[in-house]
Amino acid sequence: MHLGKHFFEKAPDMRLILLLLLLFSLVTLVLATGLGPVSVSPETTARILMSRIPGIGSSIIPDWEQLDQNIVLGLRLPRVCLGMVVGASLSVCGVCMQALVRNSLADPFILGVSSGASAFATLGMLFGAFSFLGIYSLSISAFIGSAVTILFVYGISRVKGRINITQLLLSGVAVSMIMDGVTSIITLSAPNALGLHNAEFWMSGSLASARWAYLTLPLAVLLLCMAVLMINYRGLNLLLLGDESAAALGVNVRQLQKLLVLLASLMAGVTIAVSGSIGFVGLMVPHFTRLLVGGDHKKVLPVSALLGGILVVWVDVAARMIIAPEELPVGILTAVIGGPVFIWMLKRSSGEKS
Numbered sequence: 001m002h003l004g005k006h007f008f009e010k011a012p013d014m015r016l017i018l019l020l021l022l023l024f025s026l027v028t029l030v031l032a033t034g035l036g037p038v039s040v041s042p043e044t045t046a047r048i049l050m051s052r053i054p055g056i057g058s059s060i061i062p063d064w065e066q067l068d069q070n071i072v073l074g075l076r077l078p079r080v081c082l083g084m085v086v087g088a089s090l091s092v093c094g095v096c097m098q099a100l101v102r103n104s105l106a107d108p109f110i111l112g113v114s115s116g117a118s119a120f121a122t123l124g125m126l127f128g129a130f131s132f133l134g135i136y137s138l139s140i141s142a143f144i145g146s147a148v149t150i151l152f153v154y155g156i157s158r159v160k161g162r163i164n165i166t167q168l169l170l171s172g173v174a175v176s177m178i179m180d181g182v183t184s185i186i187t188l189s190a191p192n193a194l195g196l197h198n199a200e201f202w203m204s205g206s207l208a209s210a211r212w213a214y215l216t217l218p219l220a221v222l223l224l225c226m227a228v229l230m231i232n233y234r235g236l237n238l239l240l241l242g243d244e245s246a247a248a249l250g251v252n253v254r255q256l257q258k259l260l261v262l263l264a265s266l267m268a269g270v271t272i273a274v275s276g277s278i279g280f281v282g283l284m285v286p287h288f289t290r291l292l293v294g295g296d297h298k299k300v301l302p303v304s305a306l307l308g309g310i311l312v313v314w315v316d317v318a319a320r321m322i323i324a325p326e327e328l329p330v331g332i333l334t335a336v337i338g339g340p341v342f343i344w345m346l347k348r349s350s351g352e353k354s
Helices: 004-008 014-034 042-050 066-101 113-127 131-157 165-188 193-203 216-231 233-239 243-248 253-275 281-293 297-321 330-353
Strands: none
Touching: 014 042, 014 066, 014 281, 014 297, 042 066, 066 165, 066 216, 066 233, 066 253, 066 281, 066 297, 113 131, 113 165, 113 193, 113 253, 131 165, 131 253, 165 193, 216 233, 216 253, 216 297, 233 243, 233 253, 233 297, 243 253, 281 297, 281 330, 297 330
């Protein structure tokens, strides 16, 4: 499905859309923080959160139970915030990948980043290969895996000094299959059942291990990549017209493609490190964003980030409530939702071409 036609569609008022999404994000923050196997009322949740805001916190009378405060501030709030950051990163990564290959069916994990991160992370979880890295061994090992994979795919896809898009996609699929095979070998050799269960749960995508310390790196990477992409939004728009057209209009196509590969792998790698593999978010959200605001990346990027964050948070709420007090991996639910959406997008794309 070619994306160029979206650029010329008239979009509704961006200020109104961003305002509504920001308000919905705040409502999501309050409601999702209170929902779970042990629920806290929205009013109590809001008052606990407001009590931590400098300036107005002192005026809030703390008449709630200590257990509610521990649940809201210690367990749920970091999880909801991480969900917002993960969803935003995956969505922006999807926008980045779809601009690179000029196709709305592209996904952030198309380059095998997810599989590479999973292989290295399971190696560390099951055999302690990266235990010398300390408490951040899982995150760092997953990031190393994603970085090694993307560099390998990028090296294969270079033809005469330029990135060949077709070869990039095929290389990503091939390397992803190789890394999946390596992961299977590692899990089949697991020394104990508990470690295998934890690794499988992490690979399925989960926010259950969310901590405040896990937010710093993903948030910093998201803000940095968003800033770089927003600065280059005109280049992204022109890239949709094709390499030759973009080059004729003054875009350094080779340099921009390198930048997009770097940013996409960085966002995907850091995100997978803290949440495991949560698929289809980067596929669905950018597509619906373009239906909402058109194809101008100056609008698509911020709206995708907000929509992605909201989506992942609510899917995570469903994941921890469907079979409470147990919980499902978020990645399983996004796959159940995203699979039919992907099929619909394929059918819609075929209908437009016929």
